[in-house]
Amino acid sequence: MVMEKHLLQLLRYKKLSATKARLQVLSLFAKLNQPLSYADIHAYLDGEFDRVTLYRMLDTFVSNGLIRSVPALHKPITYVLLDGVEQLSVSNMFFLNCLHCNRKYILPALVLPNFELPLKFNVSHVDIVIEGKCPDCS
Numbered sequence: 001m002v003m004e005k006h007l008l009q010l011l012r013y014k015k016l017s018a019t020k021a022r023l024q025v026l027s028l029f030a031k032l033n034q035p036l037s038y039a040d041i042h043a044y045l046d047g048e049f050d051r052v053t054l055y056r057m058l059d060t061f062v063s064n065g066l067i068r069s070v071p072a073l074h075k076p077i078t079y080v081l082l083d084g085v086e087q088l089s090v091s092n093m094f095f096l097n098c099l100h101c102n103r104k105y106i107l108p109a110l111v112l113p114n115f116e117l118p119l120k121f122n123v124s125h126v127d128i129v130i131e132g133k134c135p136d137c138s
């Protein structure tokens, strides 16, 4: 209930209409709290939406900063919910990626050490992907 209210707020904040379908997909991200691919969402929602509808919805969420893709060299592309109305800009994110089963995990935000970059590069955020084997695959 609290979660649903929060998701409604997020959609309103982004001036997107809170359709049942959008809420359903965002709820899935919020509930599972793990990176999800198109295929994951499709499977969890039991094929409720057709391919085009779901892809379009994910595109809308990405372009409005509600979700973002997880940086990874390996397919499939997965997405995570950018939670919190104030924190809709991209912040530092940390991920674990199992190279065996391809499961991905979101780590709680870690504090980064201060580091100097050689170029005068204006950093907006830092993504760290740690790859290896999850406990199930070790």
Ligand SMILES: [Zn+2]
Pocket: 098, 099, 100, 101, 102, 103, 133, 134, 135, 136, 137
């Ligand atoms: Zn694994």
